[in-house]
Amino acid sequence: MKRILVTGGAGFIGANFVHHMIAHSDSEITVLDKMTYAANRQSLEGLDSKRVNVVVGDICDYVLVNELVPQHDAVVHFAAETHNDNSLHDPRSFVNANILGTFEILEAVRNHSVRLHHISTDEVYGDLELDDPQRFTESTPYKPSSPYSASKASSDLLVKAWVRSFGIEATLSNCSNNYGPYQHVEKFIPRQITNILAGQRTKLYGNGKNVRDWIHASDHSSAVKRILESGESGRTYLIGADGERNNLDVLCMILSLMGKDENEFERVADRPGHDLRYAIDSTVLRTELGWRPQYTNLEHGLEQTIAWYRENRSWWESAKAQTEERYRSQHVTDAVGVAR
Numbered sequence: 370m371k372r373i374l375v376t377g378g379a380g381f382i383g384a385n386f387v388h389h390m391i392a393h394s395d396s397e398i399t400v401l402d403k404m405t406y407a408a409n410r411q412s413l414e415g416l417d418s419k420r421v422n423v424v425v426g427d428i429c430d431y432v433l434v435n436e437l438v439p440q441h442d443a444v445v446h447f448a449a450e451t452h453n454d455n456s457l458h459d460p461r462s463f464v465n466a467n468i469l470g471t472f473e474i475l476e477a478v479r480n481h482s483v484r485l486h487h488i489s490t491d492e493v494y495g496d497l498e499l500d501d502p503q504r505f506t507e508s509t510p511y512k513p514s515s516p517y518s519a520s521k522a523s524s525d526l527l528v529k530a531w532v533r534s535f536g537i538e539a540t541l542s543n544c545s546n547n548y549g550p551y552q553h554v555e556k557f558i559p560r561q562i563t564n565i566l567a568g569q570r571t572k573l574y575g576n577g578k579n580v581r582d583w584i585h586a587s588d589h590s591s592a593v594k595r596i597l598e599s600g601e602s603g604r605t606y607l608i609g610a611d612g613e614r615n616n617l618d619v620l621c622m623i624l625s626l627m628g629k630d631e632n633e634f635e636r637v638a639d640r641p642g643h644d645l646r647y648a649i650d651s652t653v654l655r656t657e658l659g660w661r662p663q664y665t666n667l668e669h670g671l672e673q674t675i676a677w678y679r680e681n682r683s684w685w686e687s688a689k690a691q692t693e694e695r696y697r698s699q700h701v702t703d704a705v706g707v708a709r
């Protein structure tokens with residue numbers, strides 16, 4: 370796996386993956402990224418320019434994708450529209466990037482016989498009750514709830530069909546909620562951290578009982594590297610680090626780590642269709658491929674993440690005002706009409 374094409378490499382997890390591969394392999398990487406609002410060029414600064422090349426472009430661009438794919442040994446496909454709240458207001462961009470974009474990547478890896486690893490999410494499985502003893506496994510049926518998760522589920526199904534019908538060499542992974550450096554301030558954890566750093570109140574959707582299964586982006590990267598090296602074509606691997614917490618607990622942890630009173634938050638309108646709980650059983654990845662997460666203490670991982678946002682204000686400050694403005698304009702069009 371010497372030459373790797375990383376789609377979406379200027380986004381949160383893609384950038385963490387590029388840093389991980391540069392530090393832990395001798396790969397040469399081409400990033401293909403459209404540089405949407407979610408991308409940040411600064412996330413790739415300081416990397417060896419002999420090993421990392423950035424191409425600004427769209428995965429839906431047939432000509433560009435077919436020019437780049439054959440120059441590589443593998444494609445790791447992160448590029449997507451990723452924010453659930455946005456998918457409720459602009460589903461078209463999710464269908465375009467996540468479904469049609471994945472289709473173009475699939476056709477190119479098929480035409481040029483290049484290995485693919487497709488990055489997906491646990492949200493394709495829908496949600497679990499809070500007291501359900503089950504967690505998601507590789508055989509859980511798909512039951513996505515939002516336009517975002519439905520578009521990711523569609524992209525997964527396309528990949529599986531291209532493996533079965535055309536024999537392409539591809540693996541898939543479905544991972545739980547990531548946190549860590551370089552995450553856009555629209556997402557839950559960075560939104561709360563940067564609200565506190567900017568002197569604003571933190572925002573909790575609904576009653577805060579919704580559970581997410583947190584994993585550090587660096588552990589997601591090491592899992593993807595392991596699958597690229599040893600995964601079996603056609604297989605799906607679930608990636609998770611046993612990090613289930615409800616949103617209220619995570620918010621209280623952030624407030625306390627940042628020296629604030631645990632009551633200093635605002636309850637805002639809930640997300641329509643809000644998934645209740647996600648939980649990943651990553652036994653297959655651990656037993657078959659021997660993967661282990663390094664970040665097993667969420668509080669410690671959050672402490673490091675808070676320090677990163679404190680020390681890298683220039684990375685997030687310009688996106689902050691725009692993001693909060695987008696939240697304000699989105700809730701105006703919501704039926705509930707309460708500030709989010």
Ligand code: NAD
Pocket residue numbers: 376377378379380381382383401402403404405406407408409426427428429446447448449450451452466470488489490491521543544545546547548553
């Ligand atoms: P992100 O929104 O931070 O980054 C997405 C990147 O894709 C951006 O750099 C954007 O510019 C790029 N992009 C979007 N549309 C594009 C297009 N048409 N052509 C080229 N580039 C395009 O997302 P993320 O959180 O880093 O997620 C990356 C992948 O991981 C996604 O596929 C997502 O579904 C998956 N995932 C995310 C999480 C999570 O917790 N964030 C969990 C599991 C899986």
Ligand code: TDX
Pocket residue numbers: 451452453454489490491492545546547555556557558560572573574575579580581616640
């Ligand atoms: O301000 C907020 N307050 C709040 O309570 C925000 C932005 C979110 N929330 C809640 C909603 C969710 O229950 O926090 C939880 C996490 O929200 P997000 O960060 O928006 O993530 P989620 O919707 O769970 O999806 C994420 O994980 C799976 C990523 O955005 C997806 O791309 C990934 O597939």
